[in-house]
Amino acid sequence: MSATEVDRGVVELGEFRFECGESIPNLEIAYEAYGEFTGDNAVLVCHALTGSQNVASYNTPGTAGQARAWWGDIVGPGKAIDTTDYYVVCANVPGSCYGSSGPSSTNPETGEPYGTDFPPVTISDWTRAQRRLLDHLGVGRLRLIIGGSVGGMNVLEWAKQFPDDAELIAPVAAAATLDPQCLAIDAVARRAIRSDPNWNGGDYYGGDDADASPPQQGLAIARQLGHIMYLSKASMERKFGRRSAGRDSGIEGSDALFPPDKAAAFFPYREVESYLDYNAEKFTERYDANSYLYLTRAMDDYDLAEGHGTIERAISAFEGEALLLSFTSDWHFTVAQSETLAEAFRAADVPVAHHVVDSDHGHDAFLVEPENVGPPVRDFLTNGLDGRAITDTAADDEEPIEDGDEDFAPVHSSLFSG
The missing domain is CATH 1.10.1740.110 (Rna Polymerase Sigma Factor; Chain: A)
Structure with a gap:
């Protein structure tokens, strides 16, 4: 398959038991994949709340807006996540409505849509479903797992639940938990x-x-x-x-x-x-x-520390490197929340950089500023934390970042020229 071709489909994964204890007889997961798999070049992209598996494709019926090619400026031939070099997979999460099993899917026991009889889903369920999909596709260890917003929480859950399965992780505009205002x-x-x-x-x-x-x-x-x-x-x-x-x-x-x-x-x-x-x-x-x-509800319920007591212990078994991206005007998932994550990774002796982007686009910055997101992601994917466009903005500060604190050096797009 060429870098511009898309492998898309719906995979039947058989019986699936959700974290809540309920099961469905056959979990279906819709996915798209781009590029050729060579054994060590797989990238998993985790979509945001109402996104889809169509991370870089435009011509998919039933999708529009942020559900269609929602990261088309980041994923593709010659782009930050280059499908000429990498095999890129994105899966629609259980509970969604873009082809994976969810409330609008048909309940085989009744022949009618599940509605609210569909089992409650968690981010842990998403992660286990993605692992089973990758097993079906023949993908073992991943070069990179990346995602934004609640997709970034999904990335963090991978580091917690499958700590040996990725060389690199990149939670973008994410946090360990959602704050009370949100x-x-x-x-x-x-x-x-x-x-x-x-x-x-x-x-x-x-x-x-x-x-x-x-x-x-x-x-x-x-x-x-x-x-x-x-x-x-x-x-x-x-x-x-x-x-x-x-x-x-x-x-x-x-x-x-x-x-x-x-x-x-x-x-x-x-x-x-x-x-x-x-x-x-x-x-x-x-x-x-x-x-x-x-x-x-899955996003609201998520707590990275659950079952481990602290974030540090939750991610301590992860054996790769982590790049955290946050945006100065994002009040949905703040810079301070990303820095809390970075501190936990450092405390767990996991190599990490926290890259803060100076932006006034709010939480949407991770979707609408490819010029600021792409360069550090490209360098991280290619070189790990040695990438030249990666700046651990907060690591050199004498004082920890607090909400509203601007006493740190934001990363500007001018650093990415050349």
């Missing part, structure tokens, strides 16, 4: 979905009920909360300010999702509202509300 926002998002009258206890897929329809309004509000969490104040000011969009620039159907009150005609419909409405509308066309409930 937990609160996710809780409100799930309440929005469950409060939608169309949610119907998770049984909204139709079947014999021709009038059933998905809880689009609840899912749209949940997605809007997510978008707010992913952006920074600076990026929102730059993108939207307080500018009026005008009602005519709103998307078709937005009033159906969010009907305006009578007084709304007197006040401006702002660009930031139009942005949120547009993205929410598009998201409801491609994503399953129950999957959103399931995957946010």
